[in-house]
Amino acid sequence: MNEIVSPEERPEAVRAFRERIESAAEKLNQLDKAVVVTHHDCDGLTSGSIITNALQRKQIPVHTITLKQLYSEDVTRLKNLQSSIIFTDFGSSYIEQLKKELTQPFFVIDHHQKGNGEHEGHINPMEFGLDGGTEISSAGIAYNVGVALSKKNRDFAAVGVVGAVGDMQDSRTNGLIGLNAEMVREGVENGVLNVKTDLRLYGRISRPLVQYLTFSTSPILPDLTANKDNCAKFIQELGIEMQDKNGNWRSYEDLLPEEKKILTTGLIMHLHEYNTPEWKLNELIGEVYTLMHEETKSPLRDAKEYSTVINACGRNGQSTIGFRVCLGDRDEYYSRALALLQEHRRNLAEGIHLMQEEGLETFNHFYFFDAQTRIKDSIVGIVAGMLYGGGNVKTDKPIVAFARHEDGSIKVSARATSELVRDGINLGLALKETCVVLGKKAAGGGHRIAAGCRLELGQEKEFLEAFDQKLGEQIGKTTIQPVIRTRVTL
Numbered sequence: 001m002n003e004i005v006s007p008e009e010r011p012e013a014v015r016a017f018r019e020r021i022e023s024a025a026e027k028l029n030q031l032d033k034a035v036v037v038t039h040h041d042c043d044g045l046t047s048g049s050i051i052t053n054a055l056q057r058k059q060i061p062v063h064t065i066t067l068k069q070l071y072s073e074d075v076t077r078l079k080n081l082q083s084s085i086i087f088t089d090f091g092s093s094y095i096e097q098l099k100k101e102l103t104q105p106f107f108v109i110d111h112h113q114k115g116n117g118e119h120e121g122h123i124n125p126m127e128f129g130l131d132g133g134t135e136i137s138s139a140g141i142a143y144n145v146g147v148a149l150s151k152k153n154r155d156f157a158a159v160g161v162v163g164a165v166g167d168m169q170d171s172r173t174n175g176l177i178g179l180n181a182e183m184v185r186e187g188v189e190n191g192v193l194n195v196k197t198d199l200r201l202y203g204r205i206s207r208p209l210v211q212y213l214t215f216s217t218s219p220i221l222p223d224l225t226a227n228k229d230n231c232a233k234f235i236q237e238l239g240i241e242m243q244d245k246n247g248n249w250r251s252y253e254d255l256l257p258e259e260k261k262i263l264t265t266g267l268i269m270h271l272h273e274y275n276t277p278e279w280k281l282n283e284l285i286g287e288v289y290t291l292m293h294e295e296t297k298s299p300l301r302d303a304k305e306y307s308t309v310i311n312a313c314g315r316n317g318q319s320t321i322g323f324r325v326c327l328g329d330r331d332e333y334y335s336r337a338l339a340l341l342q343e344h345r346r347n348l349a350e351g352i353h354l355m356q357e358e359g360l361e362t363f364n365h366f367y368f369f370d371a372q373t374r375i376k377d378s379i380v381g382i383v384a385g386m387l388y389g390g391g392n393v394k395t396d397k398p399i400v401a402f403a404r405h406e407d408g409s410i411k412v413s414a415r416a417t418s419e420l421v422r423d424g425i426n427l428g429l430a431l432k433e434t435c436v437v438l439g440k441k442a443a444g445g446g447h448r449i450a451a452g453c454r455l456e457l458g459q460e461k462e463f464l465e466a467f468d469q470k471l472g473e474q475i476g477k478t479t480i481q482p483v484i485r486t487r488v489t490l
């Protein structure tokens with residue numbers, strides 16, 4: 001895996017990337033109207049909203065379309081639009097097709113693995129030797145395009161950081177690095193962001209203390225995660241009041257500085273007692289980002305919580321709601337987004353329960369679960385990832401899960417851990433190569449640690465075997481082993 005190199009060490013790469021951004025911004029500035037076509041996840045909706053907002057501020061009429069995924073057929077459909085098109089958070093793998101089929105100008109803002117074909121309006125850090133997995137995601141690219149359009153757009157850094165965090169760009173380093181860090185710096189300078197090193201558990205602003213500990217998955221807190229009573233006892237024993245004098249539940253951010261210190265030390269001691277490895281302990285502390293213009297008690301005030309709200313919308317087929325929230329709605333769409341967040345949490349809990357009940361199948365180089373229609377295609381990847389968090393599944397192999405798309409085709413989601421990536425696993429590449437083996441009916445790709453693709457019904461067996469082979473090759477096991485499917489109970 002590439003070592004993390006800061007952009008300061010590669011000034012030419014950053015300069016070339018910025019030049020591409022500047023020239024694209026110049027062209028965007030000339031448009032008389034535009035359509036933004038964006039991916040429906042957090043990084044997609046935030047980047048799409050930044051571009052939409054930036055164009056609107058230039059008085060350029062803009063219409064936005066959100067898609068679960070960009071398929072070849074979509075490209076063909078889009079060519080009938082009478083507008084220039086800006087793709088956000090996907091498109092890099094379709095550059096050749098877009099060039100062939102579209103007659104109107106188009107732009108692609110994407111950070112996934114490189115595609116084939118050269119195009120002036122293609123803005124992807126990977127093309128310039130920057131890491132699209134850690135240094136900058138679509139939201140960060142959109143932010144930089146926005147700023148290139150007008151310096152007044154620096155306030156977009158807040159939503160930009162939500163996209164980066166939503167894309168887990170900070171997960172390996174416990175904080176944003178590279179061009180993401182530069183965006184944070186500009187956001188702080190412009191008063192829209194605050195950054196500090198603190199406990200990084202999810203929900204520091206909007207969750208009551210007990211829930212804050214109970215739902216912690218990164219890291220898992222032994223004997224505390226998923227055990228509400230133990231969490232309450234733990235907090236009490238530290239001498240921290242769970243309610244304020246008016247009887248309201250206190251969140252982590254409501255604690256006094258001394259109390260925060262007591263809780264943090266208490267958690268570190270607790271993890272030590274359970275022989276938690278050092279790298280897991282490190283997950284506990286890191287950078288947290290506060291959006292200064294959001295209400296003090298709102299989940300939108302914390303970048304990670306904000307990203308969960310947006311993901312909940314997209315994954316429930318309600319990406320417009322998330323998109324409106326990113327654009328600034330704090331009224332009707334915002335309350336609908338909060339309701340979806342609740343539903344999303346319920347669906348996740350049910351999905352995890354199902355996988356734990358049924359167990360996984362073991363292949364040579366991955367664990368496998370076929371959810372069919374029982375887990376939504378949009379959350380099956382998260383559920384698979386959370387299984388690692390729950391400590392139920394050994395972290396020695398990636399997890400692959402199947403679910404069904406609405407049209408009956410199969411959604412493949414693969415998840416790995418950072419250790420597996422360190423050992424040479426690259427899920428995005430393995431999926432892409434497997435899709436080549438299967439012929440062009442299946443398109444796939446993604447990141448080293450998380451990737452997905454679509455299969456036609458009937459391709460399952462061929463896929464599983466070919467994927468097993470590709471993963472084996474990545475870790476140096478090139479001899480073809482017969483696939484032995486055994487079930488592991490969790």
Ligand SMILES: [Mn+2]
Pocket residue numbers: 043044089111137138167
């Ligand atoms: Mn993304």
